Amino acid sequence: MKQSIYSQRTQISLSPxxxxxxxxxxxxxxxxxxxxxxxxAVLRMVLDMVERSDLDLIAEAVIGSVSKSKSGWxxxxxxxxxxxxxxxxxxxxxx
Numbered sequence: 001m002k003q004s005i006y007s008q009r010t011q012i013s014l015s016p017x018x019x020x021x022x023x024x025x026x027x028x029x030x031x032x033x034x035x036x037x038x039x040x041a042v043l044r045m046v047l048d049m050v051e052r053s054d055l056d057l058i059a060e061a062v063i064g065s066v067s068k069s070k071s072g073w074x075x076x077x078x079x080x081x082x083x084x085x086x087x088x089x090x091x092x093x094x095x
Contacts, residue, residue, distance in 0.1 A: 022036060
């Protein structure tokens, strides 16, 4: 018996609407449902990697770009304590 490249099997549930959309699309591409879903999974992983990479670039550009002495925090000695106090005040206000 020839071993398949995709030896791991799984079972998923799709809503009828999603299944109909996929069926319409895969008929055009002449792919099996398995092929279509594998490709969709790979595309999702690539998009997630790109998004994480973009967020990392944004964080690198922003974090530490303004020194404390030039910011609105220069008069705050302990930023963590100040944040805790602000959050406690917010919680009292919301109750």
